[in-house]
Amino acid sequence: MQTKKAIFTPIEITIIKKKDAMLGFAAGVMIAASFWSLLSPAIDMAENLKMIAWLVAFIGFFGGGVLLFTGDKIFTHFEKKKIPNNQKKSFKRSMMLVLSITLHNIPEGLAVGVAFGSIAYGLDGATLGAACLLAFGIGLQNFPEGTAVSVPLRREGMSRRKAFFIGQLSGIVEPISGVLGALLVLKARFLLPYLLAFAAGAMIYVVVQELIPESQSNKKKDLMALFTLIGFSLMMILDIALR
Structure with a gap:
């Protein structure tokens, strides 16, 4: 028995192209952020703290990738039991995206908290400015990063309001970790270089x-x-201009 091929209207094809473009845009934002916002500062911090920079970068980066690899396998196992077939792939992609951001x-x-906390401790080079x-x-960087979360979620069929809310929710950990950074x-x-590289790997x-494989499925x-x-x-x- 032959299966019918899906036929899309011109409007549906245009929407698909736009959503794939959004996915490609989000991938570009995340690649740039992983180096200029995460890996490069991690290496600089490790060197300033007299740590072995290449080892710190490797441990953190590879650890972050392994965590997401493990999460990928767990999501796949969970999908088989709990999620309908037509929603499996989009669910996993959405969860991994939100987790990584x-x-x-x-x-x-933590970096912001440490910067302000260093002033209180009187550490060398710490200034309010x-x-x-x-x-x-x-x-300012959080604007494109929030877009990198919301746009792919919107592509998966989420409402604008819900995609926006989750994009904002992914950033709620930032002020919390800022307070912790200032207190500790x-x-x-010494922990921060590892965490920065860890996030980059994820x-x-x-x-x-x-993200890239899905965006490249488009003709x-x-x-x-x-x-x-x-x-x-x-x-x-944004990363280079705001250094």
Whole structure:
């Protein structure tokens, strides 16, 4: 018995293309953030703290990737029992995406907390101006990062309000971890490089495993790749300009 091929109207095809472009854009934002917002600062911090920078970066980065790899397997096992077949792939992609961005926001919040806490402890190089600039820069970066969560969720069929809410919710860990960073500044300083690299590994895993392959399933692969470059460029400009 032959199965009928899905036939899409011109409007549906246009919507699919736009949503795939959004997915490519989110992938670009996450790739840029994983280096300029996470890995590069992790290496710089490790060197300033007289740690073995390449080892810190490797342990953190690989650990983050392994965590998401393990989570991928757990989601797959869970899907077989609890989730209808037509929702399995989108559910896993959405959960992994939200988890990776949330993990990314924890060390960023800690970094801001450590910056302000260092002033209270009188640590060398700690100034109010530098701490405020760091907080402003990370806050501004959260706009494209929140978009990187909300846009793919919207692509999966979520309502605008719900996708926006979850995108904002993924950032709620940032002020919480900021307070912890300020309270535990001396201990957090040595933990922070590992956490930054850890978040980078988690984000790269999601991009490679879920976002780019899905955006490239579109016939216009070259156009989808262009949107990935646009997302990467936007995040790169923000990261470098706000250093």
